[in-house]
Amino acid sequence: MEAYDELLHWAQDQGIEVHGIKPKRIPGRGIGIVASKDLKANERLIYVPTSSFRALTTVRPKIRNALPPPAPKNKGTPIHALLAADLFLERPSVTKKYAPWHAVVPTREDVFSNLPLAWPSLNYEKLHALLPFNARAHLTKQKAKFEKDWQLIRDVLLPALEISPNKGRYSKQDFLYHWLLVNTRTFYHETSMTEKLSKDDKMILQPVADLLNHSDGGCEAAFDPSCFTISADRDYKQGEELYICYGKHSNDFLMVEYGFCPEKNRWDEVCIDDVVLEEMTEQEKERLDGRGFLGEYMIDERTPGGCYRTRVALMLKCVRVEEWERLVEEGEEVPRLVDGVVVRVLRKYLKRCKEVIGELEDFGAAGEMVLRRWRQIERLVEKSLEQLEVGSR
Numbered sequence: 001m002e003a004y005d006e007l008l009h010w011a012q013d014q015g016i017e018v019h020g021i022k023p024k025r026i027p028g029r030g031i032g033i034v035a036s037k038d039l040k041a042n043e044r045l046i047y048v049p050t051s052s053f054r055a056l057t058t059v060r061p062k063i064r065n066a067l068p069p070p071a072p073k074n075k076g077t078p079i080h081a082l083l084a085a086d087l088f089l090e091r092p093s094v095t096k097k098y099a100p101w102h103a104v105v106p107t108r109e110d111v112f113s114n115l116p117l118a119w120p121s122l123n124y125e126k127l128h129a130l131l132p133f134n135a136r137a138h139l140t141k142q143k144a145k146f147e148k149d150w151q152l153i154r155d156v157l158l159p160a161l162e163i164s165p166n167k168g169r170y171s172k173q174d175f176l177y178h179w180l181l182v183n184t185r186t187f188y189h190e191t192s193m194t195e196k197l198s199k200d201d202k203m204i205l206q207p208v209a210d211l212l213n214h215s216d217g218g219c220e221a222a223f224d225p226s227c228f229t230i231s232a233d234r235d236y237k238q239g240e241e242l243y244i245c246y247g248k249h250s251n252d253f254l255m256v257e258y259g260f261c262p263e264k265n266r267w268d269e270v271c272i273d274d275v276v277l278e279e280m281t282e283q284e285k286e287r288l289d290g291r292g293f294l295g296e297y298m299i300d301e302r303t304p305g306g307c308y309r310t311r312v313a314l315m316l317k318c319v320r321v322e323e324w325e326r327l328v329e330e331g332e333e334v335p336r337l338v339d340g341v342v343v344r345v346l347r348k349y350l351k352r353c354k355e356v357i358g359e360l361e362d363f364g365a366a367g368e369m370v371l372r373r374w375r376q377i378e379r380l381v382e383k384s385l386e387q388l389e390v391g392s393r
């Protein structure tokens with residue numbers, strides 16, 4: 001029997017209802033979910049009762065008792081770390097219970113080849129430095145989060161269970177694999193047990209639904225304290241892939257969190273803080289900070305001339321300070337005069353894109369995803385420049 005068929009049988013025994021869909025291997029996306037028959041909009045496709053989640057309640061007591069309990073305001077042990085520890089320390093008897101799920105989740109090789117946090121140390125520093133601004137910032141934060149969780153596992157959990165860390169199966173790399181599995185497969189869900197915890201802690205794993213790939217739109221996901229459901233957002237033809245939206249994320253975020261960088265993404269945007277801030281004197285930065293306009297300068301397909309924050313910041317370069325203060329105070333539209341400054345800054349950014357692309361072209365397979373990302377950015381900047389230049393004629 002195929003691993004997917006076994007998963008579906010197993011899921012049925014867990015009370016999970018699956019209707020009109022089936023898992024399928026999809027080139028470049030691992031496993032995904034396709035329609036096994038024609039589907040109508042609003043048909044319920046997956047029903048997962050709370051009892052079949054892997055959540056705080058299913059983390060084995062010996063693990064929960066050894067670690068500080070999760071607490072509001074990100075105090076205590078993150079649920080992420082608890083779920084990852086539960087998978088990391090699974091004994092064969094437990095694994096047996098979840099064997100059909102383990103048989104279909106990505107292997108270590110799959111996970112490590114896609115996710116930046118798992119880049120081999122030799123490449124990590126170099127590629128990290130070549131990431132676009134927001135991807136770099138996000139990866140730095142993610143790394144800090146992982147290191148903190150690993151410290152808790154190594155220094156508190158493993159000693160409490162009398163397991164020696166850094167040995168084979170209990171190594172940091174092995175924890176990283178399970179931590180990334182959790183990171184890429186959890187869903188947001190809230191119960192009375194988790195309502196006081198931070199948003200990041202309201203996470204659960206749910207077999208079958210976690211096989212849905214992401215797109216910038218897709219099926220409807222809904223939950224209440226008793227279950228999680230996925231319904232068709234439109235009619236589907238048999239064989240079509242179904243997606244859900246993991247969130248309105250940019251490609252920089254998707255690349256770091258999930259290890260892929262789609263060509264089509266209506267939520268994509270690019271942060272150009274490095275080039276905008278290079279333009280500013282210390283005094284100008286202070287002024288921007290004082291008005292709450294320091295950083296987060298974005299461009300996207302809909303705003304070729306930059307977001308409001310970008311335009312406000314660059315306005316400092318083309319109007320007198322008193323006029324700038326007045327326009328900001330009154331929330332007035334930024335004058336078209338700023339377009340000239342935006343063009344100059346975007347040309348500088350485009351030059352930088354091309355330099356990084358040149359470096360990444362020599363990097364080989366390890367840098368492929370980052371290269372693809374920079375090429376997307378290059379296209380976006382070129383398009384923005386074209387539109388600004390046409391607009392100024």
Ligand SMILES: C[S@@+](CC[C@H](N)C(=O)[O-])C[C@H]1O[C@@H](n2cnc3c(N)ncnc32)[C@H](O)[C@@H]1O
Nearest residue numbers: 028029030031184185210211212213214258260
């Ligand atoms: C929740 S899982 C989805 C199921 C997954 N494809 C699998 O094989 O188990 C999330 C992972 O699927 C992959 N993925 C999801 N959406 C994708 C997409 N649009 N393009 C490429 N990979 C995608 C990424 O590896 C991501 O980390």
